Amino acid sequence: MNAKRHVARMTVLLATAALLVTACSGSSSPPATSAPASSAGASSPAGSPITLTIAANAVVGGKSNQEAAWITNYVIPTFEKQMAAQGENVTVNFNGTGVADEQYKAQLALDLKSGSGADVFDMDGIWIGEFAQANYIKPLNQIVPAADGWDGWAQITPAVQANMSYQGQRYGIPSGTDGRFLYFNKSVFAKAGLPADWQPTSWQDILTAAQTIKSKVPGVTPLQIDAGTAMGEATTAQGFLPLLVGTGVKLYDESTQKWQGNTTQIQDVLNFYKQVYTTGLGDPQIQLAAKGRDQSFQEFSQEKIGILGESDYMWRGVINPTGGVDPMQDRNTEVGWTLMPAMTPGSGVNGQSFVSISGGGGRVLNPNTKYPKEAWALLSFMASKDAVLQYTNGQAQITQRNDVNSQILSSDPLLTFVATKVLPLTVYRPGFAVYPQVSQALQLASQEVFAGKSVSDAATEYNNTLVQLVGADHVASGS
Amino acid sequence: MSDPNATALRTRGAVAFLTPALLLIAVFLVFPALWTLYLGLTDYRLTGIQAAYPHVIGLNNYTAALGDPAFANSLWVTLLYVLGSAVIGQAGLGFALAWIFRRWRGPARNALEVLVITAWIIPSSVVAFLWIAFLDTRQGTLNAALGNAAIPWLFSWPLLSIIVFNTWRGTAFSMLLFGGALNTLPPSHLETARLAGASSWQQLRDIALPTIRGHILTNLLLISLWTFNDFTPYLITAGGPNFATDTLPVYIFRNALINFQLGYGAAISAILLGINLVIALIYMRLLRARS
Numbered sequence: 001m002n003a004k005r006h007v008a009r010m011t012v013l014l015a016t017a018a019l020l021v022t023a024c025s026g027s028s029s030p031p032a033t034s035a036p037a038s039s040a041g042a043s044s045p046a047g048s049p050i051t052l053t054i055a056a057n058a059v060v061g062g063k064s065n066q067e068a069a070w071i072t073n074y075v076i077p078t079f080e081k082q083m084a085a086q087g088e089n090v091t092v093n094f095n096g097t098g099v100a101d102e103q104y105k106a107q108l109a110l111d112l113k114s115g116s117g118a119d120v121f122d123m124d125g126i127w128i129g130e131f132a133q134a135n136y137i138k139p140l141n142q143i144v145p146a147a148d149g150w151d152g153w154a155q156i157t158p159a160v161q162a163n164m165s166y167q168g169q170r171y172g173i174p175s176g177t178d179g180r181f182l183y184f185n186k187s188v189f190a191k192a193g194l195p196a197d198w199q200p201t202s203w204q205d206i207l208t209a210a211q212t213i214k215s216k217v218p219g220v221t222p223l224q225i226d227a228g229t230a231m232g233e234a235t236t237a238q239g240f241l242p243l244l245v246g247t248g249v250k251l252y253d254e255s256t257q258k259w260q261g262n263t264t265q266i267q268d269v270l271n272f273y274k275q276v277y278t279t280g281l282g283d284p285q286i287q288l289a290a291k292g293r294d295q296s297f298q299e300f301s302q303e304k305i306g307i308l309g310e311s312d313y314m315w316r317g318v319i320n321p322t323g324g325v326d327p328m329q330d331r332n333t334e335v336g337w338t339l340m341p342a343m344t345p346g347s348g349v350n351g352q353s354f355v356s357i358s359g360g361g362g363r364v365l366n367p368n369t370k371y372p373k374e375a376w377a378l379l380s381f382m383a384s385k386d387a388v389l390q391y392t393n394g395q396a397q398i399t400q401r402n403d404v405n406s407q408i409l410s411s412d413p414l415l416t417f418v419a420t421k422v423l424p425l426t427v428y429r430p431g432f433a434v435y436p437q438v439s440q441a442l443q444l445a446s447q448e449v450f451a452g453k454s455v456s457d458a459a460t461e462y463n464n465t466l467v468q469l470v471g472a473d474h475v476a477s478g479s
Numbered sequence: 480m481s482d483p484n485a486t487a488l489r490t491r492g493a494v495a496f497l498t499p500a501l502l503l504i505a506v507f508l509v510f511p512a513l514w515t516l517y518l519g520l521t522d523y524r525l526t527g528i529q530a531a532y533p534h535v536i537g538l539n540n541y542t543a544a545l546g547d548p549a550f551a552n553s554l555w556v557t558l559l560y561v562l563g564s565a566v567i568g569q570a571g572l573g574f575a576l577a578w579i580f581r582r583w584r585g586p587a588r589n590a591l592e593v594l595v596i597t598a599w600i601i602p603s604s605v606v607a608f609l610w611i612a613f614l615d616t617r618q619g620t621l622n623a624a625l626g627n628a629a630i631p632w633l634f635s636w637p638l639l640s641i642i643v644f645n646t647w648r649g650t651a652f653s654m655l656l657f658g659g660a661l662n663t664l665p666p667s668h669l670e671t672a673r674l675a676g677a678s679s680w681q682q683l684r685d686i687a688l689p690t691i692r693g694h695i696l697t698n699l700l701l702i703s704l705w706t707f708n709d710f711t712p713y714l715i716t717a718g719g720p721n722f723a724t725d726t727l728p729v730y731i732f733r734n735a736l737i738n739f740q741l742g743y744g745a746a747i748s749a750i751l752l753g754i755n756l757v758i759a760l761i762y763m764r765l766l767r768a769r770s
Contacts, residue, residue: 106736109525127526130739134530230719285616285634288720433527440738451721 050088050371052378055095055108055118063098065323066316067122070391071096079381083374090374102232112136115368119375120382123172124361125163126233129433132166138367139169144376152383155401159428164362166431172364173383174400178311179356179422180242182206184336188306192216196336201353202344203246203272206307210281213306221283222306224296227273228287228447229440235287236439237357237429238309240446243269245355245427246342251438252430253476259438261475262456262463268343270445270455277450284450294325301326309340312418316397337414339421349427358426362400398423434469441465512752519746525739533742540746550747552722553730557707559638560645560726565706568646570699573653578683581661592655599651607714610644633716637723641712648711653698660694661687693766700762704755727751 054071058064076092083090095118097104105127111117113136123131131137140147147170153161156174164172186196192213200206210222226239244251247265252258260266276282286292286299297318299305308314319328319335328334340355342348348355363382369375381387388404391397398418399405410416429435445462449455466475519540523533544550580591598606613620614632622628632640664687672682688695710728712718718725718733725733731751735744 102737106525106739109739113525113530130526130530133528134524134526136526136530228721230717285631285720288634290715290717290719437738447721 048089050090050374051093052090052120052369052371052375053093053095053118054378055097055111055121057097057099057101057104057122059096059098063325064317065325066320066393067391068094068096069323070393074390075378075382075387078387079378082381083377088374092378100232109134109136112366112368117366117368119366119369119371120363120379121366122175122361123164123364124233125174125359126429126431126435126439128164128166128171128364129431130436132169132171133433136367137171137364139171140173140365140376141170143365143367143369143372147376147380150380152380152385152401155385155403157402160360160400162431163360163428164364166433172362173379174360174362175383176397176399177358177360177423178313178398179358179418179426180238180309180311181340181356181418181422182307182309182338183300183314184307184338185300185303185305186334186336188213188217188220188303189336192306198336199338200341202341203243204344205341207275207281210276210307214281217306220304220306221286221299223276223281224286224300224305224307225273225276225282225309226287226293226296227277227282227443227450228292229443230288230290231293232443233436233439234293235443235446237359238311239273240269240442241357241427241429242309242340242355243272243343245349245357246340246347248342248347248349248351250349250427250430251442252432252435256476258474258476259466259470261466261477262459263477266445266462267455267459270449270458273446274449274455287447287450298326301328303334312398312414315414332413337417339425352425354425356422356426358423358428360400437469438466441469515745515748517745518742519749521742521745523742523745525736525741527739529742536742540743541750543743544747544750549722549725550730553725553727556638556722556724557726560642560709560712560724561703561706563638563642564645564649565702566699568642569649569653569702569706570695572646573650573698574657574695576650576654577657577661578687581658592651595651595654598648603711604714606648607711610640610715614640634720637716637720641715641724644715645706645709645712649702649706653702656694656698657691660691664690696762696766700759703758703762707755707758708751727754 054075056064056067056071058066058068058071060068060072062068071094076094079092080090097107099107101124105124108117108121108123108127109131112131113134123137128137152173160174160177161170163177164170164174182200184198189196189198192209193216194209194212198209200209206223213220213222225243226235228235231239241251244260244265247268249260249263249265251260253260277284277287286296289295296305296308297314300308300314301319315331315335315337316324318324318326319331321327321329321331342353342355345353347353363379365372365375365379383400385401385403388399388401389407392399392404392408397408398415399408405419408415430438441462444465445458448458448461453461463475463477520535520537521533522529522536522539524530576591576595580588583591601609611633612618616622616629616631616634619632621632622630668686669682672686677685708728709726710732712724712726713729713732716724718729727747728751731744731747734740734747
């Protein structure tokens, strides 16, 4: 009797434990060696139905509405019609999500690992290295030999192509690039007595303006510079790296082949963070909250944040009066923007006084696609001049194509600003597979300095993680 | 004397009936568990070179975990969460409700049960959203009820918030189980005790609790394990702010599926499995001591 109960309990227990273990360890199959897609994926005979799927971290009416609406309303019907004209019966589905980028990335990796996933999908350029190393994605010309002959490459500058390349091989077609700078709210500035054409020339100028807002405009968070692990890559791209290049160094120095470890420059950045978030200039709650970036967007659109470091994505995807997540009807008159200054004039990389960081995503072919020819036709169609023009639809956006940029450049003041002022100063993130892990270590360090750790402790801890990731030979420390 | 043919037939029948179940358990429980133990010995990652070519690194993941202050923090947070929300919160409140309302019958009792069970059956994602809306600093229902206060509940009291949340969410199970157990008390015992002048507290201490001790322990075993492995708080706080609600399942999720360290995540999962076994053994010891 007792023994039987014992067995029953043990079974329940083991079941619970094992379920948890499997749930937490993800898929349990060994890394699959995928068959070469080009041989497996012969095109279907004309007329028989083909189904293609596009995946993107975008949903109609939500995150990245512009892209989702474009795919649904333009790409799919137009492409299907074009294929029908060639006698091919192609149906395209859109698999859109609206989650944090890190979650989208995990979903993508799990899909590709199991040999499934959409035929064409969006990816951030900084993920290319680690996905390529894992054999989840393949160079375009290995999936579709014709890819190198695409006429669109001539319209995409090499720096932008490099975003979607790894070790000199193109893995996808870029869908644009971006730049980082400071936004500010002009009516908050007016209340604080600050100029509408504000241009800080040092970090101290930013802090001084924030202090003025703090004392003169109660109820407004003066300054948000992204920090912490909850914001993910936004912290590194919008906060840490623009600050770091303002101290005169790049995260990875190509000439010495070293990453920045516990250096004075890293400590300078951490000190800035500490100052912002422990003296009431920035709101640490936003940085630590689960949906902090959304909250910062929302508060900026409601005049509750004075100065915010962001990319042009916010202008077109968030506070855009048409189709933004947090639309600002008076965006064009209310919102000011200015270049991110170096720590002091002339202290930035290459002796610059103003700095920026750029990245950008693109679209990749799934090596497991059953219809590589048609998937490539879809991918290249989405990056054709007509399609890209349709995508921008008069909105501010640095596209991947020079011919489109020159046509729409003057239509928007912010677009002009990014293209002519920000991009010439910008630095791209290191295209290494290990970069996302280094980035996470930086995010953690930026959070620890305002959660109570000293700058030198946080920098030491970051340095230790970095040494584990890239080896002591590739870490620069000291000044 | 039993017929040997009949015994053999019975054995064969038992094997035939058990085989499918045992196969299922082997494929879906035993194999993944063993595979997890193996993965925990490797540097396997979701992306990068280690995704294609993982290496066995021995016990490095385990030593890394034991040396990681974040792991120690996570273990501590989990213990507080289990103690606060399962043992004190769900079991305590569940028993209190069952005891106080044990003589209620009819529509009032049904209404109470429906209320409590509602919290239990709503899907986690929906419940998480409701609680985010409830506790929001600027537009939250709770702050509005407090006269437009702007208390950042999830920021200033994150662990307490998810403990209260999980108590609210899971009390139904304990209440139903204890309610059923209390119904098995022979009314004559309580009646006799009352006539002998025993107070309500004495009836509870000397009659009810000893009689349903087995139910209490079984309930504690189940809800402790569930809470230990509960992932719902992640939907509300994502383990933050600054890891204040970083329970072990969240820690595993962060390392395995946000940082992509599948090998490390598997090692921690194995540690979690060990902790679960220890909890279970302690409770079973207590149960056996009873009989």
